[in-house]
Amino acid sequence: MISIRNLVRRFAAGGESVAVLKGVDLDIHRGEMVAIVGQSGSGKSTLMNILGCLDRASEGTYLFDGRDVSKFDADELAALRREHFGFIFQRYQLLPDLNALENVEVPAVYAGADATARRKRSTELLTRLGLGERLHHRPNALSGGQQQRVSVARALMNGGEVILADEPTGALDSHSGKELMALLKELHADGHTIIIVTHDAKIAEQCQRVIEIADGSIVDDRYIGERDTASNRVEKVRRKPGWRMGIDRMGEALAMALRAMGAHKLRTFLTMLGIIIGIASVVAVVALGQGSQQSVLENISSIGTNTINVYPGSGFGDMRSGRVRTLKPTDADALAGQPYADSVSPQVSSQATVRYRNTASNASITGVGEDYFQVNGRSFSSGSGFTETSVTTRAQEAVLDQNAASAIFTNGENPIGQVIMLGKVPVRVIGVVANQSGFGPGGNSANVYMPYTAVMDRILGQSYLSSVAVRISDDYDMDTAEAEITELLTRLHGGTQDFFLQNTDTIRTTIQSTSQTLTLLISTIAVISLVVGGIGVMNIMLVSVSERTKEIGIRMAVGARRGDILRQFLIEAVLVCFVGGAAGVGLSFALGQGLSVLVSGARLVYSTESIVLAIVSASLIGIVFGFMPARSASRLDPVEALARE
Structure with missing residues (x-):
């Protein structure tokens, strides 16, 4: 079953190479119960580690069932340990976070065994070893002898064809030690190959064969019992299909x-x-x-989400824009007749003191067309807006925003129908609009709106506009509309582009x-x-x-x-x-x-x-x-x- 020839194991120590095993030759047959004995430092534990595929030889060959183990990679060695070997360590080496059942199941988990089958087998093994009442106890709740029995059950979980026991009784009292040796003999009788590493001669005498090692070499190899190498087939736990095995291991x-x-x-x-x-x-x-x-964006929407404003000059930083007076009401009329225009409002602006009885307040005066409130999406809280007649007749009518209404009518009086003074011009309040969002200039100031014709003639005395607001139809492309407005006004202004456009969609972007x-x-x-x-x-x-x-x-x-x-x-x-x-x-x-x-x-x-x-x-x-x-x-x-x- 195991055949090693000229096995050498060296370790680096202080810059030198020290040989712990020196040209070891050894054969172990299936079904044997072997004791490897020797003093501390003789190399017996190193030999066991190599036999159990926990360590590799520096030189020599190791054949297991005719396969050259020295050529195996790490995962192939793991498969060999998983499928054929079971380990019983002196210090038990149980996982402290797992209970007895879970510790025993670990080898079967890595073997891809069915969860139900492995739980059944681990329970049977622990019960057989006298731990049926301690299945769910963690290692720190078990005695030394009980922990060692859990270790034995774990070694048998995947079959344990070869049981490797490293000083298995070293940490046990004499009674527990005798029980463990009786258990190992029972496992040997069941067909398991048992290899025990010990320095205790009494333990070695209970085996069939004793191999003595000293200074890294085998000095004695003798049978002290009947040479029986018969072996029964060891039981293995049922496996899952490949894909289910992977899922189980992941879980x-x-x-x-x-x-x-x-x-x-x-x-x-x-x-x-x-x-x-x-x-x-x-x-x-x-x-x-x-x-x-x-x-x-909601604030932008409140001033018109698809509006284009036309201003005189070349841009907001143009110092000459105040002297450009070519933007006329006729431009607004021309724009209003275009297919892309949903609504158009000319605009002029001024500042004035607003008085009502004994109350006075500064306000922004904005002259607008009848479509202004539609262009900018403003809603009325009371009253109504201007009509086309109001614009053409230069009506002395005013619409206040909520800021202006609160500033002027401090006693809570209804503004509708009241006459207020804009400087020296009396006007009648016909409506109140909800406050515009704080976004943009004038959003939080008091604002008074009048027909732009009335503001131009009665307050400013001018014939040109400050700006024109164009609301673009929802089904029309903003960029196309902007290009067409530019082309139209340039033509109307004699080929001169003395204006610039502000696209609210551009602001949004x-x-x-x-x-x-x-x-x-x-x-x-x-x-x-x-x-x-x-x-x-x-x-x-x-x-x-x-x-x-x-x-x-x-x-x-x-x-x-x-x-x-x-x-x-x-x-x-x-x-x-x-x-x-x-x-x-x-x-x-x-x-x-x-x-x-x-x-x-x-x-x-x-x-x-x-x-x-x-x-x-x-x-x-x-x-x-x-x-x-x-x-x-x-x-x-x-x-x-x-x-x-």
Whole structure:
């Protein structure tokens, strides 16, 4: 079954190479019960580690069932341990976070055994070994003898064709030691090949064959009992199909990760903290940016979402614009007749003192056409607007906004029908419009509207306009309309473009772009904090690998592949980041609520896309920054990991 020839194992020590095993030749037959004895430092434990595929020889050949083990890679060695070997360690080497049943099941998990079948088998094994009442106890609630029996059950879980016992009675009292040896003899009688490493001659005498090793070489190999190599077929637990095996291993890795997180709650929380802060910042900033953008866009909508304003001059910074007087009411009439114009309103502006009885207030006077309130989407809270007759007859009528009405009629009197003085011009109030949004100039001032003809003749004494507002039909393209307005007015002005246009859709686009840029900038800062949190996760996971090295060694000894170890630690990192991301989203909602209470007018709009993206980003952070610690864990040498305290 096992055949080794000229086996040499060297270790580096102080810059030199020390040979612990020196040209060992050994054959072990199926069904034998063998004791390997020798003094401390003789190389017997090293030989057992090589036999159990926990360690590799420096030179020589090792054949198991005719296969050259020296040519196996890490996963093939793991398969050999998983399928053919069972380990009983001196210090039991049980996983402290798992109960007796779960410890016994670990080899079957890595073998892809059916969950129901492995639970049934582990229960049967523990019951057979006298632990039927202790199935759900963790190792710290079991005596030394009971822990060793759990270790034996684990060795038998996948069949345990070859049982390797390293000083199995060394940590037991004499009574428990005798019970264990009786159990090993019983397993030998059942057909298991038993290899015991011991320095106790009394233990060795109970075996069929004793191999003595000294200074790295076999000095004696003798049979002291009947040479019986008969072997019965050992029982193996039923396996799942390949794809179900992978799902089961993934589920077990998830369960292991949850246990590890639960066992170190404070450390897990502190690890998550950077992710929580980063995700909360990202989601809250994006929500605040979207809320602010919506508020601004709603304000733009209140002054007309598809309007184009025509102004004299070459732009808002043109010092000569006040002297350009070519914008006439006839221009507004020409624009009103175009197919793209839904409504048009000429405009002139002035300032005046408004008086009513003993009350006076400064106000902005705006001369407008009858379509002004439609162009700008203004709604009336009382009264009505101007008619075409009001414009043509230069009617001394006025419409107030709510600011002006409150400033002038301080006693709460109904403004409709009252006569007020605009400077020296008496006008009758015919309507009150709701306040315009604070967006834009004059949004929070007192505003009085009159027919533009009345303002031009009775207040300003001028024949030119300050601007013309054109509302574009909903089914007409804004850019096309802007080009046609430019072409029409240039032609009307004798080929001179002494005007410029302001497209509210352009304002909307600019504000959206600016808002998105600012959101991106602040989000980038938040993402940096998320990356810092990811680095924290990586550091803590590296510490976790260092702390759990022995656990990794135990898992590898019972058959875990490198991929299994990598998967477990990577899932743990992703889980930490995922839960941290979810908590960060919750914190962002709490921040939004607090901000809405503390800051008047603050508005946060949460989108499903940003929340999903934030959690996905957190999970990706877990993958990226968890990979290095997970890979480090999977690359550990099993025998070195088991020796780590």
